[in-house]
Amino acid sequence: MKTVVHLLSGDEAEQETALAIARNLLDDETDRIDEVAIVVQADGMAAVKADGENADQVRTLLEDDVAFRACSNTLEMLDLEESDLVDGIETVPEGAVEVTRLQSEEGYAYLRP
Template sequence: MMPGYRVLVHASERDRVPVALNNAKNLIAGLGVGAVEVRVVAYADGVEGLRASGPNTVLMDLLASHGAGFVVCANTLRSRNLTAEDFPDYVETVPSGVVELVVRQAEGWCYLRP
């Protein structure tokens, strides 16, 4: 069954990542697991908030267990000397975070910038 809603949650500022993750949690709680596909898209300082060693991993683990997706920008990773290993296994890498936002919106995804 395809979810009725697909939402991109923008995360480009480290201090806004907890808000973005709580927005994702509220979307899943409000619309129901399986009724919404949530994808957190991080680039720039936002990637720091998704690191495996960071303070947000417990909430990220919970969201991932409910089907939320997480992507980080490869351009940002290169500029900060980070690799995919710096993030939990369920975090994917995309070539460009801003391109991911544009392409997904063109596909009909809703956009949320906390």
């Protein structure tokens, strides 16, 4: 199974929940979860900034093969550069399109905290 977590909120508790969900999916003892992706857009971008409070947790998830995809439209809107994000985060043109693509073309289940 594959799961995409959609991180949109600037609320710190929701950001922590999204990252915890990814960790819980990875730690699932049934070994039924094959891939986890987190698509970040809007105010959720704060969770993946290189100088943010969650940077270490994001790095650990990246090391454990969680795919992070950040919305380029949001980066532009927030006047951020790809270099402002934790190293290893991929950018995609549009976050909502990426979530839709993962669901429809790659069979990901959708979760939103």
